[in-house]
């Protein structure tokens with residue numbers, strides 16, 4: 001039986017929009033179903049507003065601390081509503097790229113509505129039955145609200161409200177010390193809120209290299225952020241307009257609470273059961289080809305769990321386009337997935353952690369660590385906290401990298417390129433790095449393997465000593 005569409009995409013965010021534009025540009029017949037606005041979390045409540053708010057907060061911090069460069073100012077007057085106004089302006093500037101008009105001009109049929117699967121082959125929206133050769137579920141995720149007694153009654157903020165606040169909460173408790181909690185905790189503190197971060201683990205940013213996370217933690221504390229480690233928020237009560245939050249045996253009194261304690265996949269209103277699509281509380285179950293348990297239905301982005309990043313949703317979208325429109329042969333490859341947390345200092349990672357590398361390769365690994373303090377450009381800018389740590393096999397194959405420090409999210413890309421193309425770590429010393437740039441942190445880290453191997457090679461050292469002695473004697 002003929003169908004109307006090559007592909008129907010449910011959810012128009014980072015993943016769904018990439019599928020839609022690529023498929024339409026390949027001349028496929030495409031429908032995109034979106035329940036609210038195109039753009040998804042990244043544009044409206046995620047990457048774009050958080051990086052914009054972080055930038056405003058960094059400027060405030062720089063101004064406040066400019067005397068270390070001999071520049072004296074009065075303390076900055078932070079107009080919070082203008083800082084969030086800047087955030088909204090950035091969103092408005094980027095939004096046309098994700099607009100329905102742009103997608104319609106590419107040939108995508110954009111349908112606004114919240115639909116459901118009717119059966120294995122049909123998605124119904126606004127009373128219309130959409131039949132397609134393939135479907136993609138890319139409905140993203142939403143904040144997980146932890147089981148804290150009284151939280152619903154007391155009220156709280158998530159990433160869906162914080163960027164449109166007009167008034168700065170004088171004090172803010174941030175529940176969760178993952179990337180959202182650390183980025184927004186630092187931004188809000190630098191913009192004038194008194195922030196307390198509640199971290200369920202001893203280590204903030206628990207998915208990161210412990211030494212690297214410690215560098216971020218020290219900066220947060222130097223900023224004045226209060227961090228409660230190894231504790232969970234348990235109960236909240238409103239007394240005289242203030243929120244009293246019990247964290248273990250401690251009580252903190254704040255004006256507002258930001259919940260940043262993880263994400264849940266948006267699966268529930270889709271009637272996935274009717275389509276034979278299995279899911280767990282982590283997300284829709286997919287195979288390596290990103291097919292769900294119904295082979296005609298694919299999943300990509302946050303809704304399938306895993307790495308919840310815009311660039312990963314985009315990568316998965318490319319795999320889905322190939323498999324859904326043509327022959328399902330492409331497999332998602334998660335070996336070289338980078339990400340960064342945009343606190344100051346930034347923390348960027350690709351590949352294995354030191355522990356994962358040791359678990360897999362035993363002691364046959366090398367940990368090449370270079371502090372930013374030995375990089376002249378970092379000294380010039382007094383941004384010397386942090387390091388690059390590159391983990392390799394003894395032969396120099398790059399297994400992972402962890403950078404914490406100025407512009408770490410930018411600097412990691414040459415390592416990603418080397419790793420993806422299976423270049424040895426020596427490739428990072430094989431190109432000339434411009435002096436003085438922060439990127440020297442990578443070449444200096446990489447050079448350590450050469451130095452280490454030379455230091456171990458007594459035979460070569462003796463031979464060179466003899467050779468130079470001979471050359472001197474005959475000159």
Ligand SMILES: Cc1cc2nc3c(=O)[nH]c(=O)nc-3n(C[C@H](O)[C@H](O)[C@H](O)COP(=O)(O)OP(=O)(O)OC[C@H]3O[C@@H](n4cnc5c(N)ncnc54)[C@H](O)[C@@H]3O)c2cc1C
Pocket residue numbers: 010011012013014015016033034035036037038039040041042045046047048050113114115138139140141159180266269270300301302303307308309310311312313342
């Ligand atoms: C505060 C914050 C900061 C972040 N910062 C970064 C960052 O710096 N870098 C980075 O890489 N990632 C970042 N992320 C993560 C990133 O935003 C997500 O990984 C990314 O948006 C996931 O894309 P997606 O397509 O899966 O979901 P989304 O982009 O959220 O898109 C899902 C879309 O589906 C729609 N939808 C939901 N249910 C339905 C339904 N039933 N029917 C129809 N449509 C539906 C939604 O309205 C939405 O438009 C951040 C996230 C947050 C919360």
Ligand SMILES: NC(=O)c1ccc[n+]([C@@H]2O[C@H](COP(=O)([O-])OP(=O)(O)OC[C@H]3O[C@@H](n4cnc5c(N)ncnc54)[C@H](O)[C@@H]3O)[C@@H](O)[C@H]2O)c1
Pocket residue numbers: 146147148175176177178179180181183198199200201206231232233234260261262263307308309339340341342
């Ligand atoms: N820069 C970026 O790329 C960026 C920025 C923000 C978010 N993100 C994405 O969004 C995802 C979600 O971020 P997130 O920070 O919400 O989640 P997360 O899962 O990474 O961290 C949340 C933390 O909160 C803790 N927690 C849970 N309940 C708690 C409680 N009651 N009290 C105290 N702590 C509690 C969890 O143990 C966890 O460590 C990230 O994993 C990432 O993929 C990316």
